[in-house]
Amino acid sequence: MCASGKIPGIFCRTGAVLLFLTVFAWPGRAQEPDIPVFDFSGIRPFLEQTDDTTYLINFWATWCTPCVEEMPAINEIARKYRDRKLSILLVSLDFPTHIETRVIPFIREHRLIPRVVVLDDPDADRWIREVSSRWSGAIPATLIYRNEKRDFYEKSFTYQELETIVKLKLDQP
Amino acid sequence: MKMNVFILAALFAGQLMYGQGYQAGDKAIDFRLKNVDGKMVSLSEYPDAKGFAVIFTCNSCPYAIAWEDRIIEIDRKYRDKGFPVIAINPNNPEVSPKDSYEDMIIRAREKGFPFPYLFDEKQEVFPVYGAARTPHVYLLVREGSDLVVKYVGAVDDNYRDASQVKEPYLANAIDALLAGREIEKTETRAIGCTIKVKN
Numbered sequence: 001m002c003a004s005g006k007i008p009g010i011f012c013r014t015g016a017v018l019l020f021l022t023v024f025a026w027p028g029r030a031q032e033p034d035i036p037v038f039d040f041s042g043i044r045p046f047l048e049q050t051d052d053t054t055y056l057i058n059f060w061a062t063w064c065t066p067c068v069e070e071m072p073a074i075n076e077i078a079r080k081y082r083d084r085k086l087s088i089l090l091v092s093l094d095f096p097t098h099i100e101t102r103v104i105p106f107i108r109e110h111r112l113i114p115r116v117v118v119l120d121d122p123d124a125d126r127w128i129r130e131v132s133s134r135w136s137g138a139i140p141a142t143l144i145y146r147n148e149k150r151d152f153y154e155k156s157f158t159y160q161e162l163e164t165i166v167k168l169k170l171d172q173p
Numbered sequence: 174m175k176m177n178v179f180i181l182a183a184l185f186a187g188q189l190m191y192g193q194g195y196q197a198g199d200k201a202i203d204f205r206l207k208n209v210d211g212k213m214v215s216l217s218e219y220p221d222a223k224g225f226a227v228i229f230t231c232n233s234c235p236y237a238i239a240w241e242d243r244i245i246e247i248d249r250k251y252r253d254k255g256f257p258v259i260a261i262n263p264n265n266p267e268v269s270p271k272d273s274y275e276d277m278i279i280r281a282r283e284k285g286f287p288f289p290y291l292f293d294e295k296q297e298v299f300p301v302y303g304a305a306r307t308p309h310v311y312l313l314v315r316e317g318s319d320l321v322v323k324y325v326g327a328v329d330d331n332y333r334d335a336s337q338v339k340e341p342y343l344a345n346a347i348d349a350l351l352a353g354r355e356i357e358k359t360e361t362r363a364i365g366c367t368i369k370v371k372n
Contacts (some may be wrong), residue, residue, distance in 0.1 A: 061235075063234075063235045063366075064367075065268075065269070066367055066368060066369075066370070093364055095235070095333065122330065122331040122332060122333055122334070122337065123330055123331075124327070124330075124332070124362060124363045124364050125326070125327060125342075125361040125362050125363065127332060128362040128363070128364070130364065136305035136306060136362060136364070137305070137306055137327075137362040137363045137364045137365050138305045138306035138364075138365055138366065138367040138368075139364060139365075139367065140367075141364070154305070156367075
């Protein structure tokens with residue numbers, strides 16, 4: 001069940017349905033994704049969930065070739081493990097001016113399942129360290145955590161690599 | 174399972190990536206790389222320089238492009254004070270075609286780069302420095318025959334808007350060196366593009 005966090009149920013499946021309805025359903029423009037833009041304080045709650053769900057937070061951008069290349073693997077994980085306690089958030093570092101022209105077309109083209117938000121916070125030196133002391137700032141970067149156990153990767157994944165670590169987290173007692 | 178162990182080992186190696194490369198206080202190597210004008214350049218050819226702002230950057234990364242004008246400004250401001258900019262493209266053009274040597278020449282001409290724009294063609298320099306992304310700055314100072322790293326990180330604290338910069342990290346570091354003061358921040362981080370290598 002979804003534990004109470006700062007944003008209760010934001011990641012859990014029922015919450016996701018609600019979010020889908022509120023965030024993704026734009027009146028009059030069916031299936032038009034609306035992409036929220038956050039500064040880091042808006043992203044932080046996503047990194048601090050304390051229930052027994054596995055959270056995968058991927059930092060990416062449409063202009064980042066290795067990010068784009070690993071996206072099908074992440075999407076496939078989202079599809080294959082949709083019935084497990086796995087929640088994926090794609091944090092785009094695209095410039096906010098490119099949401100309509102690049103981010104939304106990319107989401108459509110790749111039929112992305114996970115939720116996408118844009119992080120727009122220029123003071124990167126501060127928030128990069130908050131995400132992980134090991135992050136130099138290069139993307140793609142992925143944080144995978146469940147409760148206190150956090151793993152951070154500054155690299156791009158193949159499907160097999162990603163599935164290995166996701167399964168390990170999901171199967172952890 | 175064997176495969177999984179192998180993958181995990183590889184992933185673990187990936188996890189440890191940060192913090193290898195140079196940090197403030199380390200001695201840096203000199204290099205000899207081809208400039209966009211066809212000539213080979215090394216730091217030893219600048220006898221009058223007190224130090225260098227060695228910046229790993231490229232043509233293709235939006236963050237590198239966002240900082241280009243400010244890098245030009247830094248070179249204009251500090252070259253005559255003894256701290257010229259030396260830009261190095263570390264990307265493999267087979268992986269990142271926009272970062273070919275030919276495209277570097279075009280970009281340098283378009284922007285009128287006042288500094289050398291070198292090609293780390295064999296990709297031997299950036300791993301020694303530990304550059305992880307473009308742009309990635311290494312401020313070096315000459316101490317006798319050594320080059321000592323004084324600052325590693327970003328140009329400043331706002332990639333999007335030069336007018337909104339609160340802390341010009343690199344300029345602050347050079348100013349501190351010129352004034353004989355301690356550098357306040359010797360390491361900063363910024364979002365950037367991974368350096369493109371062949372797998």
